[in-house]
Amino acid sequence: MTMPTTVADWLSPDRAALLVYDMQIGIARQVKNADETIHRIAKIVAAARGAGMRIAFCRHLSLPKPWMGLFATRMAMAWQRTDDPDEVKPWFLRDSEAVQIVPELRPQPQDFVFDKLGMSAFEGTPLELAMRDAGLSALAICGIAMEIGIEPTCRHAADLGIVPVLIEDACGHGDAEAGRRSVETLRFLGDAIVTSSHEFLVAMSRPA
Secondary structure, three states: OOOOOOHHHHOOOOOEEEEEEOOEHHHHOOOOOHHHHHHHHHHHHHHHHHHOOEEEEEEEOOOOHHHOOHHHHHHHHHHOOOOOHHHOOOOOOOOOHHHOEOHHHOOOOOOEEEEEOOOOOOOOOOHHHHHHHOOOOEEEEEEEOHHHHHHHHHHHHHHOOOEEEEEEEEEEOOOHHHHHHHHHHHHHHOOOEEEOHHHHHHHHHOOO
């Protein structure tokens, strides 16, 4: 077994894919400095595409209200800051504008776009199956929001034996302190590789 020793080794397109997490119109508009995050991710996506790396986009969905049970309603109440379940409105219904990927990052026909209901991009989705079938063992991750879904996705990836590569400065957050704690937790656990958009771009420019 030959162990990859550098970030660039782990990010080889025959070993890793890129996941763009929840870069939806309805989520980006809620996050401070989202334009800066979008700009960085656009460069990352372009570099990954140029290097022949597979790219996936996940999107968060809401269930229609008749399908919202106790958990979904309670979560929506927390996000929408209401104590009245009757006031809850599904924010991310399929085919609504809020679910669409921001125009600057519009997926291409060769990209894998999938939807999810949970926070981890692996829970209840085809992502693991697609990665296993393609022989991939690492997943670079960027998007929004660090403390809501990206940390759970990194930790879930590690539980599945997939090496998460967190592109730290290309991950937005709803709460800066919570986002910082999430990154600190991932660093402490040690099963994620924490890198930067600059290192990612350098890796993508390396000759195959």
